[in-house]
Amino acid sequence: MDDEIKYKNVKELPPMTVSTGLMLVNKTGSWRSLRPIIDEDKCISCMICWKYCPEACIDIVDDKPVINLDYCKGCAICAEECPKEAIEMLEEGK
Amino acid sequence: MRLTLPEQELMSSGHKGCQGCGGVMAMRYALKALGEDTIVVIPACCWTVLEGEFPYTSLRVPLLHTAFETAASASSGVRAALRVKGKDDVNVMAWAGDGGTFDIGMQALSGAVERNEDFIYVCYDNEGYMNTGIQRSSSTPYGAWTTTTPVDAFEKAHKKNMVDIMVSHDIPYAATASIAYPEDLIRKLNKAKSIEGAKFIHILAPCPSGWRCASNQTVKLARLAVETNVFPLYEVEHGKYTINRKPRKKPAKEYLSLQGRFRHISDEVAAEIQEQIDAGWEKLLKKEKDSME
């Protein structure tokens, strides 16, 4: 399901509107105006940021949260909910 | 590190939900609870649009899009097909917004629950027609602004109590849940999964775009809705009410003041809302007490 699907013409189409690929092709990171930065010194790996992420784009790598910026829309729920205030939202482009 | 939710992600990144969408969080949790053996039926709602665009989807489980008022009836058909094919271990989850549940889909929902179809009906409630640009629904709370209840004529009707309506159908299981309490939400969906017959889960899903609040406030607002008794967490099993959280009551103003949709309300209206909330809470306590006896 992870691959990009490229139909060239009507003959290649399935008979009905059936979706067989994943929206992972849609890199929603471009929506973002604020970029979350995790302060690793403050982070206690409670994974509350992972828990509340509406994008399901916080990966767990070596028991630590890693934000996938390809998909993060910058909603800042993670920063708001972090009990240690370990996530800072920085303006993109700065 | 200890995860309090199942790790498996059946909802993928890349969906088109607005920043901070509560409805997206609700789906993520629901699928964590129900797992891969689940067929989802979605009528017209925000999820119709945000889910994806042909030929892509953001669900790793089968999904049937269907017409606005047909979540419950189309789900009935899916269940019937699974039964004739002998696939009894598959969950059927209807997933509708408040418009599709409280309003246009009410008849089909009533029919399916009366027939006690074996399915889980989830209403993710953002208290209005948010997908079409914030119009009032019969779930919009008293006092709220929407584009069809402008500030000079703000919403005057009271939000329907869907759980009570479901309980009146003798539904085996009905519950409220909140995206601020995902462990509770998942527990409830797991319970729903274990019960045969119709199940109704009412999830409050704050909508930053429609509630006129910052995108980072979604969880906070959902939590405040519980803490102020605006949206109490409870479940009803075969008519027996159990309140899951009896919070030390915060004033409703803490909840209302964070949302632009209530910005216009006077102190009098705010007081009225507080009275309604208190009365609703007392009623709920009484239902719990009465159903214990």
Add this chain to the structure above:
Amino acid sequence: MGNHAAAYGAKLAKAEVVAAYPITPQTQTVEKISEMVASGEMQAEFIKVESEHSAMAACIGASAAGARAFTATSSQGLALMHELLHWAGGARLPIVMTNVNRAMAPGWNIWSEQTDSLAQRDTGWMQIYCESNQEVLDTIIQSFKVSEKVLLPTMICLDGFSLSHTYEIVDVPDQQLIDSYLPSFDPEYKLDVDNPQTFGAMNSPDWYYEMRYQIHRAMVEAKSLIIEANKEFDEIFGRSYGLVENYRCEDAETIIIASGTIASTAKDVIDTMIRNGTSVGLLRIRSFRPFPEEEIREIAGKAKNVGVIDRNISFGHEGVFFTETKASLYDLPEHPKAFGFIAGLGGRDVTPEDIEDMIRITASGDADEVTWYKLKDAGVVVTK
């Protein structure tokens, strides 16, 4: 009765999910199916929904999940389904439904008229109009075969009361023979947890247009598949119907075009008239979608005069079969004169004498293009 023939058709076709709601004059179909499911004679899930809208929605859910789905309705019920008829067609779900043709209210009228189904013309459903109860039963079985091949739903229409409630002897074929004719339904695309796919998502102008083209192609392709399914049915059961029925049209100067039970009445009239020296034939249109334009050109194209009897009306215009027939004849270098008759709306009787009269008016070649036949107009029978 026709309603029972429909129920037996669904049973023989081994419909796996039936979702239906009662409406006059279809109700005996759902009653009979209920009885057969309750007794175990029919192995199906019967969902007793709270409306026709939910009936079609449930059929859509069932069909999308890979089950053979059937329902029955009429008139107001069909109109209530309208949104979902588009859905079933667009989703390419091979649902089969009988519609008992009944007039639309107001005023309330439970008698025969085809405006209900013809108003659903562009929903992506095949539409077959039957003239006998045997044809109703046989067509249900044939339609599942065609629908499942071409991935389009079929609506089988039978006239209210004159078929739905009329008792005729119907041959109920042997189940084993039916099974050899109609294999079980095993669609390539379905809701399946082992192969998760999403059906009916947003589809932008990028591909929506091509999706519509595919429905169109499927409908065109259905023509040959209906003929093929009839041929194969004929080989086993000795009965065949086709897209149209050519009844004594060879070299006929006047051809009358009709559908449903008006066509079956017309056959007797034509036999008598031919015996008395009139050159006349009947072209019965059975398949309305796909529309048999080639057959109409071939059979009716050489006639001098063609009369189309419509038990339906497109207000401000004319009968629907008349419009479609004329359009089919248009590109012939020389085409017959065509006359339309609006007759029998709301179940008004169309007698053999009426049909003979309409044939004579047609044969005269001298009439208004459209006649509201026997309209009570200041006590005068208006024919021109």
